[in-house]
Amino acid sequence: xxxxxxxxxxxxxxxxxxxxxxxxxxxxxxxxxxxxxxxxxxxxxxxxxxxxxxxxxxxxxxxxxxxxxxxxxxxxxxxxxxxxxxxxxxxxxxxxxxxxxxxxxxxxxxxxxxxxxxxxxxxxxxxxxxxxxxxxxxxxxxxxxxxxxxxxxxxxxxxxxxxxxxxxxxxxxxxxxxxxxxxxxxxxxxxxxxxxxxxxxxxxxxxxxxxxxxxxx
Amino acid sequence: xxxxxxxxxxxxxxxxxxxxxxxxxxxxxxxxxxxxxxxxxxxxxxxxxxxxxxxxxxxxxxxxxxxxxxxxxxxxxxxxxxxxxxxxxxxxxxxxxxxxxxxxxxxxxxxxxxxxxxxxxxxxxxxxxxxxxxxxxxxxxxxxxxxxxxxxxxxxxxxxxxxxxxxxxxxxxxxxxxxxxxxxxxxxxxxxxxxxxxxxxxxxxxxxxxxxxxxxx
Numbered sequence: 001x002x003x004x005x006x007x008x009x010x011x012x013x014x015x016x017x018x019x020x021x022x023x024x025x026x027x028x029x030x031x032x033x034x035x036x037x038x039x040x041x042x043x044x045x046x047x048x049x050x051x052x053x054x055x056x057x058x059x060x061x062x063x064x065x066x067x068x069x070x071x072x073x074x075x076x077x078x079x080x081x082x083x084x085x086x087x088x089x090x091x092x093x094x095x096x097x098x099x100x101x102x103x104x105x106x107x108x109x110x111x112x113x114x115x116x117x118x119x120x121x122x123x124x125x126x127x128x129x130x131x132x133x134x135x136x137x138x139x140x141x142x143x144x145x146x147x148x149x150x151x152x153x154x155x156x157x158x159x160x161x162x163x164x165x166x167x168x169x170x171x172x173x174x175x176x177x178x179x180x181x182x183x184x185x186x187x188x189x190x191x192x193x194x195x196x197x198x199x200x201x202x203x204x205x206x207x208x209x210x211x212x213x214x215x216x217x
Numbered sequence: 218x219x220x221x222x223x224x225x226x227x228x229x230x231x232x233x234x235x236x237x238x239x240x241x242x243x244x245x246x247x248x249x250x251x252x253x254x255x256x257x258x259x260x261x262x263x264x265x266x267x268x269x270x271x272x273x274x275x276x277x278x279x280x281x282x283x284x285x286x287x288x289x290x291x292x293x294x295x296x297x298x299x300x301x302x303x304x305x306x307x308x309x310x311x312x313x314x315x316x317x318x319x320x321x322x323x324x325x326x327x328x329x330x331x332x333x334x335x336x337x338x339x340x341x342x343x344x345x346x347x348x349x350x351x352x353x354x355x356x357x358x359x360x361x362x363x364x365x366x367x368x369x370x371x372x373x374x375x376x377x378x379x380x381x382x383x384x385x386x387x388x389x390x391x392x393x394x395x396x397x398x399x400x401x402x403x404x405x406x407x408x409x410x411x412x413x414x415x416x417x418x419x420x421x422x423x424x425x426x427x428x429x430x431x432x433x434x
Contacts, residue, residue, distance in 0.1 A: 026332035027244055104331045111328040113390045114321045115243035120390065127391035158394065159402055162383025169382045170375060173330045173337065174344035177375065185376055192409045 011049050014039050015063035018056045023101035027108045032056065054112060058122045061109055064102060065126060068092075072133065081140035082147060082194060088137060089186045092130075092164050094171040095179040103168045131157045138194070147194035156193045163189055228266050231256050232280035235273045240318035244325045249273065271329060275339045278326055281319060282343060285309075289350065298357035299364060299411060305354060306403045309347075309381050311388040312396040320385045348374045355411065364411035373410045380406055 017039035022030050030053055036046040050056045068091065075087040094103045113123040135157035141147035167185060170177045234256035239247050247270055253263040267273045285308065292304040311320045330340040352374035358364035384402060387394045 027328055028332065107324070107327050107331050110324050110386060110390050111244055114324050115245065123390055155398070158387060158398075159380075161391070162387050162402065163376075163380055164383065165386045166379030166381070166383035169327060170379050173327050173340055174378070181372070181375075185379065188409075192405075 010045075011059065012063060014041075014046055014049055014056070015059040018060035019063055019105060022057065022060060022108050023105045026104065027111060030056070030108070054116050054119050057109060057112055057119060060105065061122060061126065064105060065129070068102075076133070076137065080146060081137050081144050082190070082197065085134065085137040085141060085194075086187065086190055088133065089160060089164060089190075090183060093179070093182045093186070094168055095182060100172065103172050106168065107172065127161065131161055134160055141194060146197050151193060151195075159193065160186075160189060227262075228276065229280060231258075231263055231266055231273070232276040235277035236280055236322055239274065239277060239325050240322045243321065244328060247273070247325070271333050271336050274326060274329055274336060277322065278339060278343065281322060282346070285319075293350070293354065297363060298354050298361050299407070299414065302351065302354040302358060302411075303404065303407055305350065306377060306381060306407075307400060310396070310399045310403070311385055312399060317389065320389050323385065324389065344378065348378055351377055358411060363414050368410060368412075376410065377403075377406060 014035060018030070018035045021035050021038050025034070032046055032050070032053065033043045035056055036043045039046070046056075050059065071091055072088055075091060076084050078084040078087065092099075094100045109119070109123060112119040114120075131154070135153045138147055138151065138153040138156055142149055142151065142153065163185060167177065167182050171182065231252060235247070235252045238252050238255050242251070249263055249267070249270065250260045252273055253260045256263070263273075267276065288308055289305055292308060293301050295301040295304065309316075311317045326336070326340060329336040331337075348371070352370045355364055355368065355370040355373055359366055359368065359370065380402060384394065384399050388399065
């Protein structure tokens with residue numbers, strides 16, 4: 001029992017170290033040696049857990065996913081599903097230093113996923129989880145009369161996923177995009193796809209207090 | 218003169234080889250040796266032109282940009298700026314095998330741009346060119362009464378750029394997104410931002426024949 005706990009703990013430590021190294025130095029800086037050094041262990045200790053750079057990358061992605069799961073689940077529990085959707089998408093945006101680091105990691109993950117089937121499989125799982133979170137909230141918004149009933153929730157979710165990824169690229173690489181502009185892109189796509197609330201007034205009247213507060217129309 | 222022409226030609230040959238190597242094998246496979254081999258020269262011949270992997274990557278990006286410039290300029294010259302905009306965005310989508318290869322290259326370029334200031338500078342130039350192309354067409358569409366006059370063309374261009382990048386990621390990495398769905402995302406964002414034509418009927422009547430043909434409303 002104790003040994004298993006130690007094993008899991010050590011693995012997480014290496015995963016966290018790998019996340020730091022990749023966020024800071026990119027794929028170029030990702031070596032087993034550097035990850036071990038960052039974690040304060042020998043390369044030999046690391047290779048007991050991971051045999052390749054891709055395995056280290058995957059463990060780092062699991063660690064990163066774990067870290068965002070709790071804040072994401074918190075925002076999902078708001079009374080208004082539409083408001084929760086907006087806040088969920090905001091949590092993924094590169095509006096903070098920490099999230100910019102996560103995006104640098106994420107771009108490295110993309111690069112490897114385009115070439116390694118092993119990394120690609122894990123990335124597809126991550127995207128499935130992410131898309132499902134979004135689609136579930138859209139469906140809940142539909143049930144609550146906060147989204148157009150005829151909307152294809154899965155397709156709208158993929159469009160939102162694409163927009164968030166594109167914003168990540170814009171911010172990290174292609175120049176500046178201030179946080180308010182990032183949020184405005186999200187708000188406006190939600191407005192367009194879900195419709196202006198209340199969208200089904202007759203069937204399920206939406207009280208003013210339950211509507212998401214938006215900066216502008 | 219002849220020597221200069223040879224020099225330029227040889228440089229392009231290496232750039233094309235680098236583009237192939239990166240599209241096929243990613244950053245992991247990008248070595249000066251492999252690029253030289255792909256081009257049919259010695260590593261020594263290559264290092265006469267490029268001193269680092271980042272320089273090779275930049276040359277490959279210039280070669281790729283050159284190749285898309287001609288088809289892009291062709292679609293831009295259509296009579297309807299709005300239709301030209303739609304077709305311009307379509308040329309960038311990963312709907313063909315060649316374009317999927319380009320997107321794999323582009324993701325590698327992002328990854329390095331997030332860490333190398335030299336690569337980042339070049340990438341920003343590429344995005345400036347790409348955004349300006351889009352913004353110019355939006356402004357032309359506004360002049361022609363095919364887009365809402367109050368629209369911020371630069372902001373709308375950045376939103377379209379973000380969506381195209383996000384589609385690229387979806388297709389390459391996060392699973393399948395068929396060509397019609399890709400185009401539908403583009404069409405629908407154009408429709409939303411530019412407004413349903415004719416958008417300024419009183420000021421500049423838009424003839425039916427000049428309107429972009431869309432599959433569905």
